Amino acid sequence: MVHVLSAEAARAGELEFESLIGPLVEPGLRLAFSMLGDRSEAEDATQEAITRAWKRLPQLRDRAQLRPWFFAIVANQCRNMRRTQWFGTLRFAEIFRPARAGDSDVERIDVARALARLPMGDRQVLFMRFYLDLPVEEIAVALGISPAAAKGRVYRACRRLRPDLAEEDL
């Protein structure tokens, strides 16, 4: 009887967890793909991040910060994977190949080239700001920095992309 109750309680906890984290899985996976460039690796990183989120969720005091908190875990997991020796082998051996999608999108490649020249940190903040549409305050939480510093990073990354950038073009 005790076992049944524990299992039910655990299942309820899992359902609650999935309802919280579930909507964040796809953007988390996209963030991981942006950082790692390989779907398989991105899925590994996201799955590991979900596991870590499960373990650390009780430590999250402000549930309103759940989204940037989870993205921070995803980003950290990606950074750990990028640092590792065995990941480098996968990166160049398996990812170095032509992309097949979007061939008609000729104008984008110059921007993509400029994005690729950016340091990883700059790419990460632009992805969060312009693709995931995170407000600066959430980017700050995800990166563990102040909102002012996050805003500065976005600004600097934009200026690197387009040195003649006017404020209204942002």
Next chain:
Amino acid sequence: MTKLRDDVRGAFDQEQARLGDMGDARHRLVHGAMVARDVPASRGLQVAAGVAAVLIAAIVIATFALARANNHSQVVPAATPTPKAVVSPTPFRNALNVPDSTSIITFGDPAKPGQIDGVTWDGKQYGVLPYQPTGQGNPANNLFAGQTEIRDRSGKLVASGTFGAKYFGGTWADDEVHFCQMVPFDNPGAGGLPTTLQIVDARLGGARDVDKVGTLYNQTFVSVAACSVEFDRAVLYQSGGQGMGIAQYWVVSLSTGKILWTRNFQETTVLVRLVSSRDGQYVAESRATVSVNGSQTTWTTTILGPDGATVSHLDGSVLAFSWDDSVAVVDSGSGPARIVTVHSGRTVWTGPTGFGVDQVNAQPDGSSLGLWLYPLSQPGNGSPAPRDLYVIASDGRVVARIHNTP
């Protein structure tokens, strides 16, 4: 002009298209995470393999470090920053009045957003630029290139054409009037396209094909790291997937198109950063290694000389060389930035603690470096993080310092 956010989003859209259909990823990954939480055996094996790999790497690195320990030069204390010219944060109104042939550093006015100012490399003359440039400046900042036109410091139109699909895509040469570019700029198709190195005369117009080097894919590019008319060579690199890291680089003769030497990293086990000196005589390959517990990343750099032979090893990641190749800027990651001698690794200047390096300029025909430093922690006042520009001579003297440039 489209808004930058639209351009960036479009580029990320294209990149994300490669991710394909998300399908049941949400439920599959959450379920997988729950299983891994309870039965971590399979992932545990991966982690164990990873830890083993890192341990092996650490042993190799330690052995390597011991082997070259005798070659390390003594590190001298940091020079005390004693700027000769400190510019107060009030808008410049005086025009910078120096000959076009005088190299300058351009920077955003500390007190007037959008205004571009300039300072000479000796820090003695500074002021607002009469013509507010919008393109990418050459090393002397007396020509500015945009996607369709090139103007001089006075704003006079020097050349027009197509110098990139959306932005200027060239790399200025060390003679200040040529630039190197890779064509085509775009539309590589599904199979990619071979890319051709061109050298363009900004004043006379006209591009000359040098040679076909590398392949352009939608997310993998060939870029120019250095373009030297003076030394008749260019350094080109093919990025890894999505532009990350380096897959291969080439040192090429500009006059003959001959590949002088090349290095290939497609099967390497680590991500590599590449920085070339402006003359293509020195190339810095920086590699990151991770500590056994994964908490600290350490950068080491190998500097290769004109023929590809190893010249020196440095701790940290090289960000830029001085024009005369005597010193280089090194980012150690956790510690302050340093300027070190290229051949011996001797530290000639150490930056302030708590600041990162945002940008580096090399003084044309000189040995000074312009470093933009930004504070790693910011007050929460909502404004963009300001930067300080340090102009530093190769002996470590701080020639000029400008506070709070945007």
